Amino acid sequence: MFIGNLANWPQQRAVLPDAVNRALDALAQHDLHAMPAGRYEIDGDRLFFMIQEMLTQPFEAGKPEAHHRYADIQLLLSGEEGFGVAPADAALAVVDDRFDSRDIAFYAAPANEQRINLQPGDFVVFYPGELHRPGRCVAGSMPIRKVVVKIDRALLGL
Template identity: 40%
Template sequence: MIYGRLDNLSEVASTLPQTILEGLRFLAETDLVALPEGRNEIDGDRMFAMVQDYEPKPKDEARPEAHKRYIDIQYVAKGTELIGTTALSKAPNVVEDLLEQNDVYFLDGLKEESMLAMSEGTYAVFYPWDVHRPGCSAGEASQVRKIVVKIAMEPAKA
């Protein structure tokens, strides 16, 4: 997992994997307010952005999830929310498997979950081994605009 602020991108760019940097540059160079909700193409199935507008919900109503084929860059363009996170090894129970249809599965029984404060301008990168519980309320009512850049995992090179 990587956590940061988009306004620090120039300082951290040299430390990031190229595909993550490409996704963050998309966020930095795009008029995110003008993007329509739903899927927005970047590079076909290799990289695309999902735009979501919603009000965060109580933590116990948000479902922990993980992916297998895609990395998530979750970026908050407007509003505030919390995202819970833990290692996949600390989330033993799969309660719903939608990997074939939507590259997502939901878990429970989390251990050692940490909460990330996500305010405008922050991003978190979640790899397939990172469980995350997005969309949790930070206490006060807040309308959130989140852009999730989905980056296909590349096969390992021999």
């Protein structure tokens, strides 16, 4: 997992994989605030992004999730979004396995889950297997707008 902010990204490029920098470069070419919600391809199914609009939900209402094929970059455009985060844990019970159909599985809450909050411009990179519980309330439910980039693990050398 990596947490950053677009304002600091030029100084952080050196520590990020090429595929992550390629994705952030592609996002920089768009006016993300003006684009409608939906899916946008950068490199077919290997690298694409989705603009999402949603209401944040109470922390307890969501389950931690992880992906097998894709890494996520989650970039907050507006609002305030809380996340639960935890490292990959092969011993953690899967409660809803949708890896085959949607590259996602939902898990029981890990004992070592931490909470982070994103402000506009903040982003977090979750590598395959890393647990995250996105879309959570910070102070109360609010509308948010965000970008979720999907990076095929092969582009990361995994």
